[in-house]
Amino acid sequence: MTLAPSPRLPRTVQKVVNRLPRYPASRAFTTLLNFTLRRKFPADVLEALEDHCFVIEAEDAGVQLMFTVRRKRFVPTNTLTEPTLHFRASTWDYITLAAREADPDTLFFNRRLSIEGDTETALLVKNTMDTIDIPRTRALLKMMLRAHSP
């Protein structure tokens, strides 16, 4: 069975986001990661992710967030080398994943989430994210999804 299509970003928002320079967006994202998630990541996982390069691409927004892990911190990068993992999905689907409203395997089966690169690292990231409880952030994201649900 195919999932209902996810809502796309409004065209005006797309245009604005599209013009944002890549590096500052990656910096803002990694600052957010370090602030909210870094302490919840087990030390051995951060060690395993050290120096790996990740790209998170929101296709509808035309945004690519590029970062790596150095000394157990998320750090933005500008490098064009091949990333260890490259994620592609819509902004809406990323939010549903972060809110735990969607199952990543389901999105993958439905071609709504694409993951290219090292599968072992992908599983490590996915399964570690599943262990992390951020109830207040999730409640906020769920409220946001309800408010904008089609």
Added chain:
Amino acid sequence: MAALSPQATPSSARMRLVCPAGTLPALKVAVDEGADDVYLGFKDQTNARNFAGLNFNDATIREGIAYAHRKGAQVLIALNTYPQPHNWRNWRAAVDRAAEVGADAIIVADAGVLRYACKTHPNLRLHLSVQGSATSHEAINFYYEHFGIHRAVLPRVLAVEQAEKVIARTPVEIEVFGFGSLSIMVEGRCALSSYATGESPNTHGGCSPAKAIRWQTSSAGMESRLGGVLIDRFADNEHPGYPTLCRGRFRVNGDVYYPFEEPTSLNTLELLQPLQAMGVKAIKIEGRQRSPAYVEAVTRVWRAALNHCAAEPQHYHVKPEWQNALAQISEGHQCTLGAYHRPWR
């Protein structure tokens, strides 16, 4: 919950809902949504979902057991792979750990591990894993007589009538699979993936070890490879599944198709009433590798269905919203009844 009718099933005959948990949040959500039993594994090759970042350490397992017990649920620890002579101690240590953290039961496949558990921890309840591949009452009764197993999980190869005959001829509780991804189901005896990866699921804890999997997109489509072997190639309108050899699409005598098994999911909602009537004790949901969102969705549906079936067995029917919710999270293009409905024997 449906109101109890005069024909309601007595509590002793109600089927328990056994749900998967790969992480602590998945365990909690399974318990919150009404699982009776939650099964999980340690972070090593002693269980058949040995994937990076998945499973429990002693701290999370203790927290999980305490959480489940507070809410009246039980925790089963899967030690369902096969030790080798050089690493036998790991399985023995895993049995000791399971007993020490207070598991309600362990799910075991190997006769040597069963013997060790039975002799060393006589009060630890033993369930025979589906990986034990016991499909007859003679086999199940053998494990009962020698190791005192309390429950056996039936392999997904029996028709309903065959399962009924097994149940009638054994004192052991019978658990059957209700929902989840299907493979060719040579459970406990499959070495297919070792031809591509060098590792067998029964000894290393994974059908397709992640280090051997590669997803690539080219002009021909999205390809999945296992140990370099092309498993499948998906056009833009096709849905990928887990890259296992038994669900691969290959060229055979000039035709490209799934020679072993198409990627599908088992869904036995429509068989719940007969399964309950024949005395099945527990329904198992597959998917320890899936997210808490999957566990939440699938547990919610099956709790509602089991409640409905127990309260009003004569009027039990599958609600479209249950099927819709399960279809959305299933692997593959379709849900099937698997071997339960196969006319051939």
